[in-house]
Amino acid sequence: MxxxxxxxxxxxxxxxxxxxxxxxxxxxxxxxxxxxxxxxxxxxxxxxxxxxxxxxxxxxxxxxxxxxxxxxxxxxxxxxxxxxxxxxxxxxxHGASLASSTHLLEEQAKLVSSERSRLKVARKMYEMRFPNEETAGLTMQQLLGKEGTRVRRAYERESRRTGVQWSGRSYKMTDFDEADLINQALSAVNTSLYGVVHAVIVSLGCSPGLGFVHARNERSFVYDIADLYKADITIPLAFDLAALGVEDVSAAARKALRDRMTDGKFLQRCVRDVRYLLLPDSEVAEEDVQVEDITTQIWAGAAGYSDAGHNFGKGVVDGEEF
Missing domain, CATH: 3.100.10.20 (CRISPR-associated endonuclease Cas1, N-terminal domain)
Structure with missing residues (x-):
């Protein structure tokens, strides 16, 4: 051969x-x-x-x-x-994954498939945004309301800090130029943020579509994770760019966000956060990418898992004859 x-x-x-x-x-x-x-x-x-x-x-x-x-x-x-x-x-x-194991993907699918575990992960996300507040007993509707208030206050705070007039989030996906400068800047920095978060998610072998707060979109989990960083990173950055009155806001947004991420070790933070949300506490400290050779396996129901690459038409798996 x-x-x-x-x-x-x-x-x-x-x-x-x-x-x-x-x-x-x-x-x-x-x-x-x-x-x-x-x-x-x-x-x-x-x-x-x-x-x-x-x-x-x-x-x-x-x-x-x-x-x-x-x-x-x-x-x-x-x-x-x-x-x-x-x-x-x-x-x-998009392209291929960096992960050689489906462990994180399986954990993600398991957590999102149960209403109780899905709510638990959603609460963990909001705990990361409200570090000094108790969220354990809140419903999803209450959490969403708190998040809406937090984001609105973030816009108002940055407007006061930079002097950029803010009248609300307004944009059209089909017409970037129709929005005012601050909304253009927000769209540009958020789009780049989504790209980086998407890269981290698929590199870790997770599904970008299995979200916990966002749902029924091919990038629901991307939006979930990206929302953890907007108030700290993209919203202040967009207002800074609008205050400068840059000519090409989309190009300026990409460059500024890239610089901000490099200085803040963003990829490390994003990997750590995804693992924290999906894995049990005992596994969070382990390496994010399993690099050892992993043999593809076949699920045999109650018999458990067996290595693939064999003909099971006649043979024994875990003591049971086929």
Whole structure:
């Protein structure tokens, strides 16, 4: 049998962990290619080399052309590649996971499938936002009301701090330019935040669609996790940009958010928060990505799990004959 052609992918244990990576890179109207172990981004101004193994997510906007070699390198590095619309306001699809185990995904699915455990996770999310308040006995309606008040006060606080007039959150997904400057800034920074959170979630092997507060959307869990950071990160940042009156608010928002995330070690924080929400306390301190070789298994009902790759037409599994 001939060898499989192409370069053999690196082992997971040799890859950079998700919390140690760069946050995101947005590219548009360019050609994305590969040079050795780097991604190259070329336009009329020249070519930039980007180390693929340390990149968390590459956001490809309109006018970007990507080669097979570039996508192959991103996949080998488990760097998430997402295709987005103009200014990053629409999301189309994403790449592969960094995780080799479905442990977090199974925990997520188990927790979201029970109303009691789902409410427990939702309360943990609100406890993270209200560190000095008791939330254990509150219903979801009460929690949502407290969250609405908290976000409204955050907008009002930042408006007073920066002097930017605030008349409410107003925007159209189909027309970015119709909104005023502060709403454009909020849309831009939140979109980039969603991209990074999405990259963390899929890198850990979780489902972006299985949310605990948000529901029935392909990125419900992305919105759940992103909401943990808006009052601290994106809302103040958007008001700062509006106060400066930047000309290209979408580009300025991406650059400012990337700088803020790098300084604040955002990826480490996001990984830690996802694990805290989904795992029992005894497992939270363990490594976020299991790098050991994990054999694919088959669930045999009451007999438990058995290694895949065998014909069970005639044989014995856990003492039972088939």
């Amino acid at each position: 001939s060898k499989i052609p192409g370069v053999k992918p690196p082992e997971l244990k040799s890859l950079v962990r998700v919390q140690d990576r760069l946050t995101f890179l947005y590219a548009e109207h360019c050609i994305v290619n590969r040079s050795d172990n780097a991604i190259t981004i070329s336009d009329q101004r020249g070519t930039v080399h980007v180390p693929a193994a340390t990149l968390s997510v590459l956001m490809l906007g309109p006018g970007s052309n990507v080669t097979h070699a570039a996508i192959s390198l991103l996949a080998e590095s488990r760097s998430t590649c997402i295709w987005v619309g103009e200014r990053g306001v629409r999301y189309y699809c």
